[in-house]
Amino acid sequence: MANRILLVEDKESLRQMLVETLEREGFEVDPVRGVSDALARIKKRERYLAVLTDLKLPGGSGIEVLQAAREADSDVPVIVMTAFGSIETAVEAMKKGASEFLAKPVDPDLLILLVKRIQEERRIYLENILLKEEYAAKLGFPQIIGESSLLRAVSDQIQRVAPTDATVLLMGESGTGKELFARAVHRLSHRKERSFVAINCAAIPDTLMENELFGHERGAYTGAAGRTMGKFELADGGSLFLDEIGELGLGVQSKILRVLQERTFERVGGTTSITSDVRIIAASNKDLDEAVKKKQFREDLFFRLNVFPVVVPPLRMRKGDIPPLANHFAKKFGKELGRGEITIHADAYPVLQDYSWPGNIRELENCIERAAILCEGGTIRPRDLNLRVETSNRDDQLRGCLDLDGSLLEVGQKAAVVAEKIKILDVLRRVNGNKSKAAEILEVSYRILLAKTKDYGLDSDS
DSSP states (O other): OOOEEEEEOSOHHHHHHHHHHHHHTTOEEEEESSHHHHHHHHHTTOOOSEEEEESEETTEEHHHHHHHHHHHOTTOOEEEEEOGGGHHHHHHHHHTTOSEEEESSOOHHHHHHHHHHHHHHHHHHHHHTTTOHHHHHHHTSOOOOOOOHHHHHHHHHHHHHTTSOOOEEEEOOTTSOHHHHHHHHHHTSTTTTSOEEEEETTSSOHHHHHHHHHEEOTTSSTTOOSOEEOHHHHTTTSEEEEETGGGSOHHHHHHHHHHHHHSEEOOBTOOSOEEOOOEEEEEESSOHHHHHHTTSSOHHHHHHHTTEEEEOOOGGGOGGGHHHHHHHHHHHHHHHTTOOOOEEOTTHHHHHHHSOOTTHHHHHHHHHHHHHHHOBTTEEOHHHHOOHHHHHTHHHHHHHHOOOOSOHHHHHHHHHHHHHHHHHHHHHHHTTTOHHHHHHHHTSOHHHHHHHHHHTTOTTTO
16 A cells, blocks of 8 residues: 655645655655646655645645546545645645645644544545445456455455555366456555456467567567567556466476566567566465476476465355356346346345356356346246256265264264365365465464364365
8 A cells, every 4th residue: 555645835834844754654755846846746656544634835826736646546545734724725736636734833733633633535446446346446346246254354365465466377177257357466466557468378379479478579580570579568557467387388487487587578580688576476376386296397497476465255255245246147148148237036046055166156147148048027047047956966966975873863963074174175275275364364362273174084185
């Protein structure tokens, strides 16, 4: 989160006092004297927590600073300072979008109170940004829907790492929405005004991948009629999303490693080194740690990518998110198909939640699209989902893993043990045996998890 404040004040003594007051509280301050300097700072697209400006300034008015700041970033709060005799001007500033105004002489305690309140409001804004539809639409990344504890945990991780330049490795099954989270990392970073470039490593043969990543010079090979920029060059200053990076061959992996280490590369057929300031966000549906052990993935590249790993949970582990997702897709396809409002019948929700969704959110979206086409009267019913094959066998599946001998209480206790074993094993495998991460996901203490894995004899399986 930005912690920088733009301070516009022409009187040196007051400017210095304000700088010292704000810096004592841990804020970074860009102090400038007049309107032209302030406008120059704003045009650099610096991201400020707040702008603090006097109304009477050399070369213009604080109103100009206010308007320029709001045009550059409509969310940035602007605090105006004014003498008691300029209250009317302060009211005008409020009408033009100022958040607060301070009467001179400025009370340092009141200033800090206002700035800290702005900081807290900003923190709350960022915490909710991934889950709120209006913010998702505003910032330009697809809406991430759901309020399960697992999704909230991922959201919290994304919000923490996004403001940094750390490499992010998103792990999870196909169709879980890894690209949505990659775009969220970019849009919540200081690079959001620059390009987000995505490349599907599984869709391009290794023989063409080097050209896709680094571009080529004219005459580099037959058919290379002109110079072409690669993805690393196109993403300069922004973010490069390497989707399904586990599918890359070892040769291409070594070239990517070199770029990550040296921040430079050459186009195919070129000799000039090109500097690349790119943040890498990678994703894989493969267990890269296991691929390293099998010599299918370079260990040194894995360490470079695994700076901040984030595990995106499969849909079957957050079934509470299925109804809001299904409703979102029903609304979407109702519009796209020209069928008006499409709703989901109450009887359809248990069917949706009982299904295991091996294709995750992508499969759910396809299912709802098909159902939206088939349904009658604008209501999706169980028969429209075509998921009855799996749910009809639910009884047999449950009987196969449960011991039904004994009283109802005894059977219930044994069933609870089976459910806990399955859940613990599933999470441990997903986090490669990391019990600290597993305990966090399972929402139990590390000590309780250790005890349960020992009681259930799961240590050897994890």
